[in-house]
Amino acid sequence: MTKSIEFKTSVATALSGMEISPKKLQELVGREKPAGQHHMRYTPADMMAARYHAAGLEVPSPEALQLAGSRFPALIVTRMTKGGVGKTSLCVNIASTMAMMGYRVLVIDADPQASASNLLGVETASYDSNITHIGNFLTKPKADKEPDADLSDAIEHIYEGGFLDLIPSDITLAESDASMVTVMASHARAHLFLNRNAGYLCRHYDVIFVDTAPGTTPIGLAFTYAAKEAGKVLTVVEPEGSCLRALDSLASNLAEINTVTGAEVGMEVVINKYHPSLKHVRESMGFLYSKYGSMLNDSIIPQFTGFARQLNPGNRDAAPLVEVEPSSVGAAAIFDVAKSLIRSFGISQPGLPASE
C-alpha cells in the first residue's frame, strides 16, 4: 500500500520555496520529461535533487544518505489539551508536505484514536487489525540502551522511496497509556526510546512528527519531555474562548513539566480555522497576539472545507489535503507553515546546511 507521489509543476514550484521559473526548476531537478508525457510530473526525490543541486552538491544515493546520517532528526511533537482543534489535520498535512518536498519523514501516531494513521490510509477499525504501536516500545519492562530489534517491523511505508513512514496506532494504545502510570519514570520513556534507537532514526529520517492525544495523557507527557531536544512543542489553536483557555492550560502544564524535570520546553502556536468575518474570532486574535505573540507562527490556517473532505470512511480513500488538493488555499497555508517549521526546527539533510 506504499504510494507513489507525483505533482504538477506549479505545486513543485510552491513546494521548492524558491522563486524560480518552471524551466529553472526542471534544470535544478536534472531530469528530462519522459517521452510521451505532456507535462512534467515531479516526485519527492526530484524536490530533494533540486535542493542538493541548488547548493552545488551531488545528490546522495539512498545508501549514501543512510551512511551519512549522524544528526538526530528534528523532533516535532504536537500537543493540545483540547481535541477537535485540527492538531492531527495539521500534523499529518505538514508531515506530508515535508515528504513531498523530499525530506525523509517519520510520523509516530501516539493517539489511541488513530486519526493520523487513518488519514495516512492505515485502516485500524477491523477487529483483527494487527499493528505494533508506540506503546510497545514505551512500556518495555527494561527500557535499557539496546536498540529495539522490532522497530523496523512496526514501521509502515506510506510513500515510496522512504519519504514518509508511519508508526501507526490503534485503540489498544490506550492500554499502554494506562500501564505507563505504573512504569518507573514514565515521563522519560519516549526520550529513552528515541535515544536507544538513535542509530536507526538518524540513518532513515530528517524529521520525526509525533501526533499526541488531546488532554494530558502519560504518553503525551512523555513525548512532551522528549521535546526538550527541540526546545518546544507545536500546538494548534482555534481563535475561540474555550480553546484559548485550553492554551493557558497547556502553558501551565509545560511550566510544571519544566519545573519538575528541568526540561526547557516552550511552544510554537499555529492558529487554525481562521475566519475573518466572525466577531469572536477577531476578539480572540487580539488576546492571542497580546499574550502569546512571540510564540505565534506567522502563517494562519483558514477555515477550509477541504480539511473535512480528507477522511472518507465510506470509500477508504483517506488522504491528506496537500496530496488531494495541493493547489487549494488550505494547502498553500500548510506549505507556508511547513516552510517556517523547516527553519524554526532546523530541519535539514545530510551534507546540506540548515536553512535560516
Ligand SMILES: Nc1ncnc2c1ncn2[C@@H]1O[C@H](COP(=O)(O)OP(=O)(O)O)[C@@H](O)[C@H]1O
Ligand atoms: N482549517 C480547517 N478548516 C476546516 N475544518 C478543519 C480545519 N482543520 C481541521 N478541521 C476539521 O476539524 C475536525 C477536527 O480535526 P482534527 O485534526 O481531527 O483535530 P484534533 O486532532 O485536534 O482532534 C476534523 O473534522 C477536521 O476535518
Ligand SMILES: [Mg+2]
Ligand atoms: Mg487528533
